[in-house]
Amino acid sequence: MSQTLNNIWAPPRLSMRWWPVFRRNFLVWQKLAIPSLVGNIAEPLMWLVAFGYGLGALVGQVELGGEKVPYILFLASGSICMSAMNAATFEALYSAFSRMHVQKTWDGIMNAPVRLDDVVLAEMLWAAFKALFTVTAILAVMLALGISHAPKLLVAWPVLLGVGITFSCMALIFNALAKGYDFFTYYFTLFLTPMMFLSGIFFPRDQLPPIVRSIADWLPLSAAVDLVRPLFMDRWPEHALRHSLVLVLFSVVSFWIALALTRRRFRA
Amino acid sequence: MLSAHHLVKRYGDQTVVNDLSFHIDPGECLGVIGPNGAGKTTTIRMALGLTAPDDGVVRYFGELDMPADALAIKERLGVVTQMDTLDPDFTAAENLLVFGRYFGLPDRLIRERIPRLLEFAALGHKAQARPGELSGGMKRRLSLARALINEPSLLLLDEPTTGLDPQARHLMWERLQALLQQGKSILLTTHFMDEAERLCSRLLVMDHGRKITEGRPRDLIAEHLEPEVVEVYGQGATALAQDASLQNLAARTEVSGETVFFYTRSSRPLLGALQAWPQLRMLHRPTNLEDLFLKLTGRQIRENA
Numbered sequence: 001m002s003q004t005l006n007n008i009w010a011p012p013r014l015s016m017r018w019w020p021v022f023r024r025n026f027l028v029w030q031k032l033a034i035p036s037l038v039g040n041i042a043e044p045l046m047w048l049v050a051f052g053y054g055l056g057a058l059v060g061q062v063e064l065g066g067e068k069v070p071y072i073l074f075l076a077s078g079s080i081c082m083s084a085m086n087a088a089t090f091e092a093l094y095s096a097f098s099r100m101h102v103q104k105t106w107d108g109i110m111n112a113p114v115r116l117d118d119v120v121l122a123e124m125l126w127a128a129f130k131a132l133f134t135v136t137a138i139l140a141v142m143l144a145l146g147i148s149h150a151p152k153l154l155v156a157w158p159v160l161l162g163v164g165i166t167f168s169c170m171a172l173i174f175n176a177l178a179k180g181y182d183f184f185t186y187y188f189t190l191f192l193t194p195m196m197f198l199s200g201i202f203f204p205r206d207q208l209p210p211i212v213r214s215i216a217d218w219l220p221l222s223a224a225v226d227l228v229r230p231l232f233m234d235r236w237p238e239h240a241l242r243h244s245l246v247l248v249l250f251s252v253v254s255f256w257i258a259l260a261l262t263r264r265r266f267r268a
Numbered sequence: 269m270l271s272a273h274h275l276v277k278r279y280g281d282q283t284v285v286n287d288l289s290f291h292i293d294p295g296e297c298l299g300v301i302g303p304n305g306a307g308k309t310t311t312i313r314m315a316l317g318l319t320a321p322d323d324g325v326v327r328y329f330g331e332l333d334m335p336a337d338a339l340a341i342k343e344r345l346g347v348v349t350q351m352d353t354l355d356p357d358f359t360a361a362e363n364l365l366v367f368g369r370y371f372g373l374p375d376r377l378i379r380e381r382i383p384r385l386l387e388f389a390a391l392g393h394k395a396q397a398r399p400g401e402l403s404g405g406m407k408r409r410l411s412l413a414r415a416l417i418n419e420p421s422l423l424l425l426d427e428p429t430t431g432l433d434p435q436a437r438h439l440m441w442e443r444l445q446a447l448l449q450q451g452k453s454i455l456l457t458t459h460f461m462d463e464a465e466r467l468c469s470r471l472l473v474m475d476h477g478r479k480i481t482e483g484r485p486r487d488l489i490a491e492h493l494e495p496e497v498v499e500v501y502g503q504g505a506t507a508l509a510q511d512a513s514l515q516n517l518a519a520r521t522e523v524s525g526e527t528v529f530f531y532t533r534s535s536r537p538l539l540g541a542l543q544a545w546p547q548l549r550m551l552h553r554p555t556n557l558e559d560l561f562l563k564l565t566g567r568q569i570r571e572n573a
Contacts, residue, residue, distance in 0.1 A: 020369035027366065028357045108353030111316065112370035112418075113339040267319065 008263040012256065014121050017114045021122035022129075024109075025099075029130075040134040044083040045141060051075055051202070052147075062204065069233060076147045077232035078201035080138055080156075081163055081224040087134040088164040089192060091127035092171035093184045099123075100175065106266075116266055120259050123175075124168045131164025132157075150234035159231070163224040166247045169254035170220075176261035195221045200229075220250040269294055269422045269453045270315065275324035277310050277477075284310045285321070286477040292422070297444075297454040299468030301461070303565050307477040308457045309350075312426050315455070316347065328422070343371060346415035346423040350430065352407050354399040360386060360410050361395040368417040381417060388446075389413040390439060405436025412443060423447065423454045429463060441466055461557035471557075475565045485557055492563060493555040494519045494531040498538055501527040502548040517541055524567045531555065 029036065056071035064074065099105040106119050136157070142148060174187045198212065199205070199221035205213055216222055223243035230237040237243065271291035277284050285307040292298045300308050313319045315326050317335035326334040328341045355363050361382050368378035386392050389409035391402075399407055408428060415423060428444070429437045437460075444467055448454060458464050464471055465485045473480045473488075481488060498518075500508060508514055509523045517538040518530035532538050535552055542550060 017370070017372075020366070020372070023369060024355070024366045027362070028355070031357060103356060104351060104353045105355060107349065107351075108355075108367070109370055110318070111342065111345075111347035111349070111353075111415075112367060113342040113372075114370050115339070 008260040008267070009256075012121070012259055013115060013117045015115070015118055017118040018122035018125065021109060021114065021119055022126050024105075025122070025126045026129075037133075037137055040087055040130075041083075041137045041141065044079060044086075044134075044138055047079055048072070048076055048142075064204070064229075064233070065235075065238075067233070073147055073232060074204075074229075075202065076142055077229040078199075078225045080135060080142070080160065081199075081221060081228050082196055082201055083138055084131040084135050084160045084163040084224070085167045085192065085196075085221060088127045088131035088166075088168040089171045089187075091130040092123060092168040093175055093178075093187065094181060096123045096127065096172065096175050097178055097181065097184075101178070110266075116263060117259060120172065120255075120262050124165065124172055124255060124258075127168030127171065128161060128164035131168070132161045135160045135164070148232045148234075150232055152231040152234050152236070156228050156231040159224070159227050162244075162247055162251075163220075163228075166220050166224075166251045166254070169251045169258060172258035173254055173261060176258055176265055195219050198222070200225050218246060220247055223247050269296075269329060270455060271327050272311075272315065273325045273327070275311065275314060275326065276322045277307075277314060277319065278322050284477050285314070288324075288474070288477070288479055290472050290479065290482065292453050292455055294421075294453055295448065295451050296470060297448055297456060297468045299464040299471045300455065300457045300474060301459070301464055301471060301561060302474035302480075306474040306565070308474060309426070310477075311474070312424060312455075312457060315424060317341070343418065344420055344422065346418065346420035348408070348411045348415050348423070348425045348428050350426045352399070352411050354407060354410060354414070356399050359396045359398055360391055360402070360413075363399070363410065364414055364417055367414045371418045373418065378417065381419075385413040385416055388416070388443065390443075403436070405432050405439065408432060408436070408440060409443065412440070416447075421452060423452060425454060425456045427457055427459065430459065437463070461561055465557045473561065473564055480564050489555055489557065489560050492560055494533050495555060496532050496535045497553060497555050497559060498530045498532065498535060498542065499527055499551040499553075500530070500542065500545075500548050504545075505548050508545070508548075514538070514541055522567075524562075529559075531559075 052072035052075045056075070059071040061068040062071055062074045109119055110116060139153065139157070171187070174184060178184065198208065198216040199219050205216055205222065208216055223246035227237045227240060227243045269292045273289050275285050275288040288307070288311060290298065300311065302308050310319065314321050315334065317338040320335060328334065329344065332341050334341055355366065358366060364382045364385060365375070365378050368381070383392070386395055389412060391406060391410060391413065394402060394406060399410065402410065412428070429440050432440065441463065444454065456467060468485065470483065471485055471488060472482045481492070483491070505526060505528050506523055509521050509528045514530065515521055518532050520531040522529040522531070530538055539552060
């Protein structure tokens with residue numbers, strides 16, 4: 001018995017016990033929702049305004065799948081994926097780490113009948129929810145600005161939730177490894193920032209050297225952009241299955257690794 | 269309620285808990301005492317299923333094994349850890365509500381219990397206060413109230429009064445005694461011998477991962493110690509330990525720092541002989557649990573202490 005319990009790579013044992021943990025985070029967030037909303041959407045909107053309208057005036061139109069689209073639309077459809085990524089990542093790194101390590105909230109929860117696996121699941125889904133919330137607010141502003149009114153944007157919404165899930169799973173790996181907040185800087189500078197520039201958010205990926213491009217095409221953020229961007233133009237994405245599989249694969253593998261490393265952290 | 273059989277825990281080649289067995293009967297308070305590094309915390313962690321023993325079994329309620337049945341056990345268990353894990357963003361009442369939800373209890377039932385529990389913890393007037401606004405003692409009592417939200421029959425308390433001032437400690441003891449009177453069982457670890465003596469019906473003394481002795485506090489003192497002790501301190505006191513006539517009057521002589529301890533079954537002749545050193549200060553008292561503890565585990569400061 002203790003053999004299987006000691007195996008950190010054992011399959012996740014998940015149950016509905018994640019729900020009260022999720023609700024706990026929701027209740028805290030309710031108290032701080034408005035200031036947190038401002039913080040979450042102010043930065044992405046500044047990017048959009050500065051680059052979209054500023055740089056967009058210089059760039060003009062971007063060729064996309066044989067069609068020319070305004071740069072602001074190109075940028076908006078990519079940067080919304082970046083916002084989902086950032087929102088999920090921040091929550092699953094800094095906030096989850098505060099709860100896990102600083103406040104010892106997780107230790108308290110596990111004195112009740114809740115397994116660590118369910119706590120990690122709750123944190124993952126919570127970070128994804130935060131991403132969805134941020135993205136919804138940004139989408140609302142984009143609609144108000146008239147950047148896109150494509151009906152297919154409705155489909156972009158659940159896709160962006162999926163993007164949030166992928167990046168919260170990935171971030172939880174680094175949460176499990178962290179000794180302090182400083183550690184997260186590595187994740188941002190070594191993984192997320194390069195990915196941001198390689199995934200076709202600011203410029204089309206065919207501008208990249210072929211070898212870089214062949215790697216960039218398989219990044220989760222690229223998959224997200226390739227799924228979401230056509231929806232902004234009211235078109236269905238090409239290779240939707242492949243891109244979805246990339247996101248699913250990154251999510252599942254990352255979640256499993258994150259869970260194993262978190263189990264190891266708590267077993268020590 | 270809880271029985272541990274031949275527990276063993278090793279970290280690398282170090283055995284932190286070595287063949288430890290104990291049990292708690294219904295309505296009983298078992299105190300686990302021992303110096304730092306004796307293995308108390310590891311024992312608690314095994315009892316909570318936070319770490320798996322290398323050998324041995326922890327069984328609850330006669331039928332449930334930790335960690336295999338961890339969730340079923342925790343449904344019926346209340347835990348107060350050394351470090352408070354209260355939610356700083358929630359009020360006292362919200363802390364209880366959120367914690368009750370982890371047990372799958374319906375909100376209606378939890379809300380019914382909250383005022384009663386806060387009242388019990390002498391926090392009735394602090395329902396809307398956040399942990400940051402509470403004193404150390406209040407926080408500990410809120411942790412205790414939180415641990416009672418599922419109406420557990422067994423409580424595991426890891427150093428529940430460490431760091432509290434005397435008033436707060438006494439209030440905590442009073443609350444714990446009330447719980448014992450309600451028929452709850454308690455496993456308690458502590459550094460404080462007065463706490464152990466006051467609350468525990470039985471004591472388990474641990475050192476180096478092993479059980480040294482076990483029994484009722486008064487019985488343990490009677491078994492291991494002379495009934496009285498005379499402490500002598502002041503200029504030149506330590507030299508008295510070598511005085512043959514005094515040694516003969518005491519059953520046992522011990523020196524610690526600048527103080528000599530004469531343990532004795534009848535203090536009168538000893539006190540008479542000590543009149544010859546009027547410049548020294550003396551304290552004559554019955555032996556207590558602290559003497560027992562120091563006799564069993566030694567007077568040296570432990571590493572990491």
